[in-house]
Amino acid sequence: MRSCVSTLFVLILSNPILLRPLYALASANGQLALTLKIAIPEMASCQQLVTVTTKNWDDLNASVQLYERPAGGGTSWRRLGNAFPAVIGENGLAWGIGVHGTGQRGEPRKREGDKKAPAGVFQFSDVFGTARPDQVRFFRLPYRQVTPTTEAVDDPKSKYYNQVVDRTSVTHPDWASSESMLQVGGRYRLGVIIEHNAAAYPGFGSCIFFHVWDPSYPGTTGCTATSFSHLVQLLRWLDPKKNPLIVQLPVDRYQQLKQRWGLPALPE
Secondary structure, three states, X not given: OHHHHHHHHHHHHHOHHHHHHHHHHHHHOOOOOOOEOOXXXXXXXXXXXXXXXXXXXXOOEEEEEEEEOOOOOOOOOEEEXXXXXXXXXXXXXXXXXXXXXXXXOOOOEOOOOOOOEEEEEEEEEEEEEOOOHXXXXXXXXXXXXXXXXXXXXXXXOOOOOOOEEEHHHOOOOOOOOEEEHHHHOHHHOEEEEEOOOOOOOOOOOOOEEEEEOOOOOOOEOOOEEEOHHHHHHHHHHOOHHHOOEXXXXXXXHHHHHHHHHOOOOOOO
């Protein structure tokens, strides 16, 4: 009996799909372990990097800079164009869950509804917008059109938590809270999904986007936003074959982690 239990335990630990419910239970109790990787393996193959930096953890104004390099780790980053302005969550930044890990003890940590943008290093997922797919064939990332039934699920109790779904394709919607993306209006005219909390640990933040900035709002509820023209420039440039990543950090934290993670020098 003991050997069967041991075998089952090893199987669970070696299988990330089976592990997810265990971590989800821990995260529901706010006990997801804090880790900050010494090195980020995904950075070695990254040829396109987007940096989003702020003056401090509480600042909602950000500076965005694009970088590229001809090959992965070991080659130098080249700055692409000038930095451009953006805004983040109206309450600043807090460590999110990404390829960097989960964060650093003693520093802010992203939670659902805290109106903070996730800090860390993240991959990109799909581009979304109100245009028809045939109108945006120049995007190289996968594209999904926002329709009246497109919803961003932010209910931690839902099995669709942290997913953008077409409500008509879900047989039994189980969420009590979501965002109708078409009703948001111009801010979701165009955007890209940032893969924060990709494993959907309940309560650690959901549906984080880089979308169009509406100047009538001082900040966002947790996303990153810039002008439509700068967003189009960014999304036309992103190429999944070049393994693009986005880094969001306060400037002083960026400088501390620059060498450790192989990040480029920021503009002076």
